[in-house]
Amino acid sequence: MLPRLSAGSTPPTALSHRRGNLPTGIVHLGLGNFHRAHQAVHTAAALAAEDGPWGILGVARGSTAVADALREQDMRYAVVEISPAATRVSVPAVHTGALVAGHQPGEVVQALAAPATRIITLTVTEHGYTFDPRSGRLDRGHPDLAADLRDWSHRPAPRTTLGLLVRGLQHRARSHGAPVTIMSCDNLIHNGQLTSRLIAEFVAELPPAERDELEPYLNAVAFPDAMVDRIVPATTDAYRHTVAAQLGVRDAVPVPAEPFSMWVIENSFAAGRPAWERGGALFTDDVGPYELLKLRLLNGTHSLIAYLGALDGCATIPESIARRAIHGAATSVLRDEYLPTVPVPPDIDLEQYVAQLFDRWSNSALAHRTRQVGSDGSVKLAQRVPAPALTHLKAGRVPHHLALTVAAYLCCMAPPEDFDPGPHATAMTDPARTVLAPFAALPTRAFVTEALGTGLLGSELSAHDAFAERVAEFVDVLVRHGVAAAVHEATDELSEPVSTRWTAMRTRP
Numbered sequence: 001m002l003p004r005l006s007a008g009s010t011p012p013t014a015l016s017h018r019r020g021n022l023p024t025g026i027v028h029l030g031l032g033n034f035h036r037a038h039q040a041v042h043t044a045a046a047l048a049a050e051d052g053p054w055g056i057l058g059v060a061r062g063s064t065a066v067a068d069a070l071r072e073q074d075m076r077y078a079v080v081e082i083s084p085a086a087t088r089v090s091v092p093a094v095h096t097g098a099l100v101a102g103h104q105p106g107e108v109v110q111a112l113a114a115p116a117t118r119i120i121t122l123t124v125t126e127h128g129y130t131f132d133p134r135s136g137r138l139d140r141g142h143p144d145l146a147a148d149l150r151d152w153s154h155r156p157a158p159r160t161t162l163g164l165l166v167r168g169l170q171h172r173a174r175s176h177g178a179p180v181t182i183m184s185c186d187n188l189i190h191n192g193q194l195t196s197r198l199i200a201e202f203v204a205e206l207p208p209a210e211r212d213e214l215e216p217y218l219n220a221v222a223f224p225d226a227m228v229d230r231i232v233p234a235t236t237d238a239y240r241h242t243v244a245a246q247l248g249v250r251d252a253v254p255v256p257a258e259p260f261s262m263w264v265i266e267n268s269f270a271a272g273r274p275a276w277e278r279g280g281a282l283f284t285d286d287v288g289p290y291e292l293l294k295l296r297l298l299n300g301t302h303s304l305i306a307y308l309g310a311l312d313g314c315a316t317i318p319e320s321i322a323r324r325a326i327h328g329a330a331t332s333v334l335r336d337e338y339l340p341t342v343p344v345p346p347d348i349d350l351e352q353y354v355a356q357l358f359d360r361w362s363n364s365a366l367a368h369r370t371r372q373v374g375s376d377g378s379v380k381l382a383q384r385v386p387a388p389a390l391t392h393l394k395a396g397r398v399p400h401h402l403a404l405t406v407a408a409y410l411c412c413m414a415p416p417e418d419f420d421p422g423p424h425a426t427a428m429t430d431p432a433r434t435v436l437a438p439f440a441a442l443p444t445r446a447f448v449t450e451a452l453g454t455g456l457l458g459s460e461l462s463a464h465d466a467f468a469e470r471v472a473e474f475v476d477v478l479v480r481h482g483v484a485a486a487v488h489e490a491t492d493e494l495s496e497p498v499s500t501r502w503t504a505m506r507t508r509p
Contacts, residue, residue, distance in 0.1 A: 005091075005249040007074040014078070014091045014247055016044035022055030024096045025272075027111045029161055030123035031060040031067060031098060037079050037232045037257035039121060039185055044092035045279030053118075054274040055096035057111050061124065061161075067098035069252040078243045078254040082365045088259075089246045101164060105157030112168025118271035119181045120168070122195070123228075124161050126188055126379040127431060131198055133382035134458040138162075138201050149205050162202050169199070170210065173217035179270035181222040187299060189291055189383055192266060196223035222270035225287040229262040229294050231360055233368045258366055260356065264290040289345045296338040298357055300384040301330050304401065305361060306373035307408035310424035312483040317373060318364040325487040330361075332491055333401035341388040371427040377409045378432035378456060386461045393464050400490040403467055407474030407486070410451055414440045419479045432456065448472040 003009045012018075026043070028035055035058070043054060060067045070077060075095040081088040101108050112120060122128070130145040131138055139145060148155065148163035158164050165182065172178060182199075184191035199221075203214050233256050243251040263281040277283055284290070302317070308329060309320025320326050334354065344350050385402050392399040412425035414436035432454070439450040448471045452462035461467060477486040 002244055002248060002250045005073045005076050005078065005243070005247070005251040007076060009249050010076055010091050010093070011247055011249075014089060016041070016090050016092045017048035017094075019047050019051060022047075022094065022096055023053040024055045024057045024111075024114075024116060025053040026056045026119045026121060026274075027059065027108075027114075027117050028056050028121045028123070029059045029061075029101070029164070030125075030128070031058040031070075032123060033235060033255045034228075034230070034232045035121075035123040035185070036077060036092070037255040038228055038230045038261060038263065039123070040092045040094050041079055041090075041257075041261065042263055042276055042279040042281055043274055044094045046274040046276045046281075047094065047279075049278035050275040052272075052274055053116070054094070056094050057097045057099065058095050059108050059111070060098065060100045061128075062100065062102035064100050064103065066253050067100050070095060070098045073251065073253075076251075078247065078251045080239045080242050080254055080256045081259050082239075082242075082256055083259050083363055084365045087242060087246070087365075089243055089254075091247075105164070108164055109157075109167050109171060112164065113171035113175060115176050115178050117180060119183060119269070119273060120165065121183045121185055122161065123185045125376060126186060126383065127376055128161050128186070129188070129194070129198060130160050130162060131194070132455075133379050134455045136194065136197070138198060138205075149202070152206055153210065162198055166199060166202050166206075166214070169217060169221065170214050173214050177217060177220065179220040179222070181224065181269045181271060181273070183224050183226055183265075185226055185228045187228070187295060187380070187383070189295060190225055190288065191291075192223040192225035192268075192287075196221075220270060222268050224266035224268040225291070226266065227262070227264040227287050227290045227294055229298065230260060231258045231363070231366065231368055232256065233366055234372060256366060258360055258363055260360055262294075289343045290348075292342045293344060293348065293353070295384055296342055296388060297334055297354070299380065300338050300388075300405070301334045301357070302361070302373055303377060303380060303384065304333050304405045304408065305330050306370045307377075307405065307412050307425070308483050308487070310370040310374055310412055310428070311408060311421055311478060313422055313424070314370055315367075315424055316364075317361050317368040317370060318366070320370060321358070321361045323483075325484040327358075328491060329401060329404065329487045330358075333405065337392065337399045337401050338388055341391045370424045374409075374412060374425070374428040376430055377413065377428070378430050381406065381409060382457055386458045389457075389461055389467060390464075393461075393467060398466050398470055400470060400492075403470035404474045404486060404490045406457065407448075407471045407478060408483075410436065410448070410471070410475060411478050414447075414451065416440050416444070416447065416475070416479055444475050445469070445472045448475060 130142045144159035148158045239256045267283040314320040389402045415421045
């Protein structure tokens with residue numbers, strides 16, 4: 001049997017850097033695949049170029065699987081960069097420890113509060129911030145957040161990510177007052193500003209004495225915006241076999257990733273940082289245009305591909321984009337509806353960027369699953385669809401492919417009666433699924449009206465009857481005639497719009 005990956009068994013040629021005994025300078029919340037294939041890789045590259053106290057203590061939310069495996073492997077794991085042309089395996093070796101917040105909350109707070117901790121980073125997904133994406137404010141209806149705020153003075157172990165951060169900052173303020181940077185690495189517009197606002201809002205809800213103690217310390221905390229971009233699928237045995245074949249070791253938790261990786265960061269840090277620019281990151285005074293480029297062109301189009309693909313029986317994104325209709329829909333939504341709403345940064349070659357996106361989606365060796373990309377759409381679409389849709393609607397244009405995106409999402413999450421969306425759509429997870437499900441029995445227009453009325457895409461967009469009507473039309477076409485027909489309807493490729501022939505179906509009982 002092959003030896004298990006460890007400090008002693010790692011082939012030296014696979015190591016991303018040769019620094020030994022790294023001190024912990026970064027605490028990262030969210031020990032999933034994305035962090036380990038993105039931020040950790042960029043940090044390893046930075047350390048290869050310039051030494052520093054930038055070891056990363058990783059914190060998993062609730063599951064012990066990754067943390068336990070990393071401890072058994074001396075905090076080593078492999079990153080498998082895979083494309084149809086080649087496969088490269090490397091070992092970042094930047095983690096100094098692994099904790100699980102659900103089981104070790106006290107140790108997590110101590111790590112956040114430690115004077116040596118200079119940067120706290122997060123990849124907890126969009127819904128990990130316990131906020132309402134429509135208002136940008138705390139979601140006071142969230143039970144864990146409500147419990148944290150209600151029992152703050154008597155609860156040593158907060159349940160939420162925001163609660164852990166605030167508790168850590170409270171300990172820092174009381175014990176030493178050293179500055180720190182909190183940097184979100186999640187797909188949220190102005191994620192640093194959002195994190196700062198949510199923490200300030202959380203602190204404002206604390207008992208007066210604790211609030212007054214903590215609020216002045218927030219001036220010593222930096223919240224830079226950051227845009228992160230890398231496609232990182234779930235781990236499977238295939239990647240474990242690849243590591244075994246290339247490195248001659250057993251790795252329980254390798255991470256697959258595409259070769260492409262991008263990280264754009266606002267250069268605003270309170271207590272130093274790694275030389276991430278030497279590890280491939282781009283520093284700028286304005287991350288906003290890069291965020292919009294990624295959130296709309298990449299993420300927004302990615303969502304449409306995932307929902308249409310799942311409804312068309314596709315397990316993966318490459319399989320989906322290979323279908324002519326879905327490829328056409330992706331092209332149209334990207335170029336005609338998202339791109340006109342994005343201020344393209346001057347250092348981005350747009351045509352090269354777009355071509356690269358389609359190459360990335362077509363990476364059949366990576367096999368990114370539609371169920372993974374389509375999950376948590378209620379949070380994701382709220383960040384991607386409303387603003388560009390409203391831009392078009394206010395100019396007198398109905399954005400057909402954005403409406404198709406919403407319709408496909410609804411068919412996946414709350415399929416109308418007697419409609420089977422298929423196993424890949426059914427496997428998607430979403431906190432709004434239980435909210436939307438009761439509306440599925442309604443006639444289509446009422447179904448869409450009720451779904452949008454939940455605040456799914458904000459109140460302003462839901463008030464546009466033309467958009468809601470178009471969504472309803474696409475729901476009917478998807479249910480009755482499938483993905484290809486719906487794409488034809490959106491692109492007006494038929495001489496007679498499909499919806500005019502199926503008006504009666506929109507009164508489905």
